[in-house]
Amino acid sequence: MERLLVTGGAGFIGSNFVHHVIEHTDAHVTVLDKMTYAASGESLDGLGERVELVVGDICDAALVDRLVAEHDAVVHYAAESHNDNSLADPSPFVQTNLVGTFTILEAVRAHGTRLHHVSTDEVYGDLELDDPARFTESTPYNPSSPYSASKAGSDHLVRAWVRSFGIPATLSNCSNNYGPWQHVEKFIPRQITNVLSGTRPKLYGAGQNVRDWIHADDHSSAVRTILTKGEIGQTYLIGADGEKNNLEVIRAILRLLGRDEDDFDHVTDRAGHDLRYAIDSTRLRTELGWQPRFADFEAGLERTIDWYREHESWWRPAKESTEATYAAKGQ
Numbered sequence: 645m646e647r648l649l650v651t652g653g654a655g656f657i658g659s660n661f662v663h664h665v666i667e668h669t670d671a672h673v674t675v676l677d678k679m680t681y682a683a684s685g686e687s688l689d690g691l692g693e694r695v696e697l698v699v700g701d702i703c704d705a706a707l708v709d710r711l712v713a714e715h716d717a718v719v720h721y722a723a724e725s726h727n728d729n730s731l732a733d734p735s736p737f738v739q740t741n742l743v744g745t746f747t748i749l750e751a752v753r754a755h756g757t758r759l760h761h762v763s764t765d766e767v768y769g770d771l772e773l774d775d776p777a778r779f780t781e782s783t784p785y786n787p788s789s790p791y792s793a794s795k796a797g798s799d800h801l802v803r804a805w806v807r808s809f810g811i812p813a814t815l816s817n818c819s820n821n822y823g824p825w826q827h828v829e830k831f832i833p834r835q836i837t838n839v840l841s842g843t844r845p846k847l848y849g850a851g852q853n854v855r856d857w858i859h860a861d862d863h864s865s866a867v868r869t870i871l872t873k874g875e876i877g878q879t880y881l882i883g884a885d886g887e888k889n890n891l892e893v894i895r896a897i898l899r900l901l902g903r904d905e906d907d908f909d910h911v912t913d914r915a916g917h918d919l920r921y922a923i924d925s926t927r928l929r930t931e932l933g934w935q936p937r938f939a940d941f942e943a944g945l946e947r948t949i950d951w952y953r954e955h956e957s958w959w960r961p962a963k964e965s966t967e968a969t970y971a972a973k974g975q
Contacts, residue, residue, distance in 0.1 A: 684825060728829075742797050819883040832857075847891060855887070862884050
């Protein structure tokens with residue numbers, strides 16, 4: 645695949661994928677991104693002539709059709725993805741995640757272009773803290789927020805277009821990502837930048853909510869593996885066995901930054917906060933031979949802390965307004 649179209653490729657997870665493709669392949673990448681607050685042109689700096697940025701909306705059918713026609717494959721990352729924002733205003737999530745995915749699907753159908761659709765484990769709802777089970781490809785959908793519901797809907801659209809129209813598509817559902825270029829509104833970068841700013845990290849409730857963390861570079865390598873080796877019409881779950889509760893994560897950040905592990909504040913919990921996510925990525929590992937590079941969560945976290953320490957000029961402009969928004973909600 646010599647020419648890839650990556651939607652949302654200037655966002656956190658998408659830009660990490662673009663870096664991964666440039667490092668590991670000879671492909672040319674076109675990034676289609678609306679450049680909302682969560683995107684960053686800086687995340688694509690220095691990648692050279694093999695990367696082209698097109699500023700535009702995935703709901704723009706004429707633009708999407710033209711770009712899809714020019715490429716060998718589409719990797720669809722573009723999405724509204726912040727749970728708290730979806731609770732405050734669900735409408736952008738419905739528009740981008742559902743209408744945008746529909747627009748991509750119609751262009752892919754028209755041109756017979758290979759598609760990989762990137763989704764989230766949040767479509768499955770949550771697990772009890774003491775439940776030994778993990779999400780698998782056959783876990784029933786049970787979304788609990790406007791964000792996860794809109795992503796669940798987009799997954800169903802892709803499967804319907806595969807079955808009804810025969811489009812060549814695969815899907816993946818990934819656990820929580822961390823790594824470079826993630827907006828400071830998200831949990832791990834928020835806590836890292838709080839400490840780097842000389843303030844205390846903020847912990848929702850008692851901090852017992854569990855997430856299955858994966859470094860964004862491991863997510864990228866998994867998506868590239870599925871794109872090249874995956875069976876059309878199939879779904880693959882992506883995870884790195886990184887289950888940690890929020891309290892453990894905050895204490896690890898404090899420890900790695902040389903602070904007392906109890907030097908944090910408890911804040912108001914998020915409405916409808918899912919208890920636990922956990923991914924069983926056996927199928928991806930056994931059928932396609934993928935393995936994570938950052939199996940040691942703390943090693944990946946330390947690299948992430950170093951990145952935010954070295955890129956303060958990137959995250960600092962958004963920090964004050966982000967914290968003001970959280971403070972208004974008692975968080």
